[in-house]
Each structure stands twice: as C-alpha cells, then as structure tokens.
Amino acid sequence: DSGVTQTPKHLITATGQRVTLxxxxxxxxxxxxxxxxxxxxxxxxxxxxxxxxxxAKGNILERFSAQQFPDLHSELNLSSLELGDSxxxxxxxSVDSYGETQYFGPGTRLLVL
Amino acid sequence: DAKTTQPNSMxxxxxxxxxLPCNHxxxxxxxxxxxxxQLPSQGPEYVxxxxxxxxxxxxxxxxxxxxxxxxTLILHRATLRDAAVYYCILRFYNQGGKLIFGQGTExxxxx
Numbered sequence: 001d002s003g004v005t006q007t008p009k010h011l012i013t014a015t016g017q018r019v020t021l022x023x024x025x026x027x028x029x030x031x032x033x034x035x036x037x038x039x040x041x042x043x044x045x046x047x048x049x050x051x052x053x054x055x056a057k058g059n060i061l062e063r064f065s066a067q068q069f070p071d072l073h074s075e076l077n078l079s080s081l082e083l084g085d086s087x088x089x090x091x092x093x094s095v096d097s098y099g100e101t102q103y104f105g106p107g108t109r110l111l112v113l
Numbered sequence: 114d115a116k117t118t119q120p121n122s123m124x125x126x127x128x129x130x131x132x133l134p135c136n137h138x139x140x141x142x143x144x145x146x147x148x149x150x151q152l153p154s155q156g157p158e159y160v161x162x163x164x165x166x167x168x169x170x171x172x173x174x175x176x177x178x179x180x181x182x183x184x185t186l187i188l189h190r191a192t193l194r195d196a197a198v199y200y201c202i203l204r205f206y207n208q209g210g211k212l213i214f215g216q217g218t219e220x221x222x223x224x
Contacts, residue, residue: 002156033210043157043200043214056211090156099210100145104156 003027004105006091012111018079021108025072025093031055032074033094033102034066038087049074050097081112117201122219125191133186133218135201140181143206148175148186150197151217157200160186196222 003026013019025032034046045058049068060066063081068074078085088109092102118136125131137146147162161168161175163184168175174187188195200217204210 002158004156031210033212035212035214042216043151045211045213048210058211092156094210097210098206099204099212100162101159102149102157102210102212104158107156 002103002105004091004093004103006089006105006108008108009106010109010111012113013081014113015081015083017081017112018077019081019110021076021078021089021091021110023074023076023091023093023105025074025091026103029093029095029103030072031094031097031099032068032072033092033099034060034074034076035090035092035104036087037090037107038084041087043090046076048097048099055097078110083112086110086112116213117203117215119199119201119215119218121216122221125188125195125220125222127193127222127224128190131188131191131195131220131222133188133199133201133220134183135185136183137201137203138182140203141205145204145206146175146177146181146184147202147204147212148173149200149202149212149214150195151200152194152197157214160199162204191220191222193222193224196220 046060048056092104148160149157198217
C-alpha cells in the first residue's frame with residue numbers, strides 16, 4: 001500500500017460525458033502527478049501540481065483539466081470523452097516538487113463506451 | 114527529451130541474480146536515472162535512482178557506467194514476486210518530477 005488513494009477504482013461512461021477522478025496523496029506529500037496508461041501509448045505523464053500550483057504539463061489534452069485543492073487532494077476532470085480516452089489513470093505523490101521518489105496509487109480504470 | 118532503450122523482455126530463474134540493462138546515450142549532466150517497476154494490476158513502484166555513483170538499497174542495486182550512457186539494475190536474488198515490467202527513466206532535474214516512461218522490460222521469473 002503506497003498510501004496514495006484514488007477513487008473510483010472503476011468508471012464506465014459513454015462518449016461525450018464528463019468524469020472526475022480523485023486522488024489523495026500520502027500524508028505530508030505536497031506534489032501530485034497524473035499519468036495515463038493505455039495499451040497503445042504506454043504510461044504518459046499528464047500534469048504535476050505542487051502545493052496547489054501547476055508545475056509541469058505533459059501530453060494533456062485540452063479536454064482534460066486538473067487542480068489541487070488546499071487540503072492537497074487533486075482531481076482530474078475529463079470532458080467530452082472519446083473511446084480513445086479509455087485507459088488507466090494513475091495518480092502519484094511526492095514530498096517535494098523534485099519528485100525524486102513518486103508513490104503511485106492503484107489507479108482508476110476508465111472505460112468509455 | 115533524452116530517451117532510454119531497454120530490451121522488451123528478459124527471463125530469470127528464481128533465486129538467481131538479474132541484470133536489467135538500460136541505454137541512455139543522450140543523457141545530460143543533470144538527468145537522474147530512475148528505475149520503477151509495475152507489477153501486474155498495480156501502479157508503478159519506485160525501485161532506485163542515481164546520478165553518477167552506484168547506488169544500493171534494500172530492493173536493488175544500480176550500476177551506472179562511467180560515461181553515464183548506460184546503467185544496469187541488479188536484483189540480487191530474483192523471487193517470483195519480482196516478475197514485473199521494469200522501467201528505466203531519466204528524470205530531468207530542471208523539470209521537476211516529470212517522468213517519461215518508455216516501454217520497459219518485462220521480467221519473467223521461473224521457479
């Protein structure tokens with residue numbers, strides 16, 4: 001158990017819909033990272049937040065957005081969903097902004113039908 | 114972005130050492146070398162990282178070539194629970210914690 005929690009574990013929705021994935025970092029960690037894992041693209045970095053501020057962006061689509069709240073939990077919002085958005089979404093946390101050691105959650109499996 | 118190259122798969126026997134190679138010929142001076150692994154149906158798990166010197170921890174050892182263009186993750190005694198995909202990743206110091214995952218090496222361990 002990494003100490004990072006993600007909800008929900010599974011999510012099934014339809015194309016065009018919007019969903020919100022939630023992540024609670026390990027106690028004391030200030031950074032949250034989001035990654036997407038799909039069969040064709042592998043593990044891809046999406047975005048990094050540190051203490052409420054966006055620090056780095058990867059290949060995150062404009063239809064996707066994220067935020068980190070004052071209690072340090074984070075949400076990843078996915079809108080106008082397409083079939084290709086079906087994937088595992090992982091959240092990771094680290095104690096600082098350098099991310100030397102990132103602790104990954106169990107992931108949210110999203111299926112878009 | 115500097116890239117890493119790893120074999121797609123490797124096999125090992127239980128209780129024998131495993132050497133997982135990684136090439137990163139375009140590494141820059143401030144890039145750290147990280148290894149993560151992903152067990153089936155789980156999120157990635159940190160294994161080890163280093164900059165220039167060899168590193169040891171309770172999970173593994175990391176041997177870094179003198180020119181830093183390659184590295185080797187060493188599992189001293191493979192167990193069945195070490196069967197996983199092992200990712201060698203370069204972390205860019207000036208880009209915070211952004212991890213760029215490659216395809217990784219799928220390690221299978223035979224009893």
